[in-house]
Amino acid sequence: MRLLIMGAPGAGKGTQAKLITEKYNIPHISSGDIFRQEIKDNTKDGQLANKYIIKGQLVPDELTISVISKRLQKEDCNHGFLLDGFPRTIKQAHALDQLLAKLDLKLDLVINLNVSKDLIIKRLSGRRVCLKCGATYNLNTNPPKKEGICDRCGDTIILRDDDKEETVKMRLDVYENQTKPLIKYYSDQKILVHVDGNLNFRDTFKEVVKFIGDLDGKH
Numbered sequence: 001m002r003l004l005i006m007g008a009p010g011a012g013k014g015t016q017a018k019l020i021t022e023k024y025n026i027p028h029i030s031s032g033d034i035f036r037q038e039i040k041d042n043t044k045d046g047q048l049a050n051k052y053i054i055k056g057q058l059v060p061d062e063l064t065i066s067v068i069s070k071r072l073q074k075e076d077c078n079h080g081f082l083l084d085g086f087p088r089t090i091k092q093a094h095a096l097d098q099l100l101a102k103l104d105l106k107l108d109l110v111i112n113l114n115v116s117k118d119l120i121i122k123r124l125s126g127r128r129v130c131l132k133c134g135a136t137y138n139l140n141t142n143p144p145k146k147e148g149i150c151d152r153c154g155d156t157i158i159l160r161d162d163d164k165e166e167t168v169k170m171r172l173d174v175y176e177n178q179t180k181p182l183i184k185y186y187s188d189q190k191i192l193v194h195v196d197g198n199l200n201f202r203d204t205f206k207e208v209v210k211f212i213g214d215l216d217g218k219h
């Protein structure tokens with residue numbers, strides 16, 4: 001199955017994406033994670049992407065599309081994948097449609113996570129990540145056992161630079177102006193479903209699983 005998860009920053013895409021990809025055994029393709037890895041490896045693409053990421057802006061379409069196209073053509077995507085954080089613009093959505101058409105594939109389902117703005121700001125300011133192993137925490141709802149330390153690998157957990165208040169405001173504006181139009185785009189294609197992301201992550205996941213379950217039989 002070929003899935004896409006959408007929603008504002010802080011809607012819980014990453015958390016749901018991890019649960020979905022574990023349950024259905026498909027690769028998790030997160031454009032944000034790919035960029036963070038490139039930055040860590042100090043590649044040319046990483047250096048360019050970082051200039052935009054630290055300001056809360058979108059990385060240019062051309063670079064983003066090229067990075068994701070390469071990833072989607074790797075063998076582990078042959079039997080399906082979950083896209084998380086891509087596409088974020090109409091131009092990227094067109095590029096994705098073109099790439100999938102070339103490979104004779106289609107998206108099966110787009111899951112849109114709806115979350116109130118107040119909750120988004122609360123979630124993002126409490127979010128902490130481990131840059132070493134990628135684990136995520138929330139100081140309000142899912143704190144690490146030992147303050148400031150990753151349960152999984154013991155490294156220090158941090159507030160992402162782009163989760164700082166000013167940058168969050170910018171990311172939310174970018175979402176409203178550039179990414180939200182994708183809701184209509186996929187709704188017109190009749191593959192979009194809405195899921196309530198204000199619930200706790202387990203209840204949200206139950207909703208997600210119901211929609212994915214409905215795909216059975218269509219394959």
Ligand code: AMP
Nearest residue numbers: 031032053057058059064085086087088
């Ligand atoms: P995320 O972890 O998905 O919130 O992504 C972190 C940052 O990476 C975003 O704020 C953007 O600056 C950049 N980014 C991730 N995905 C995309 C995309 N599809 N298009 C442009 N920029 C992106």
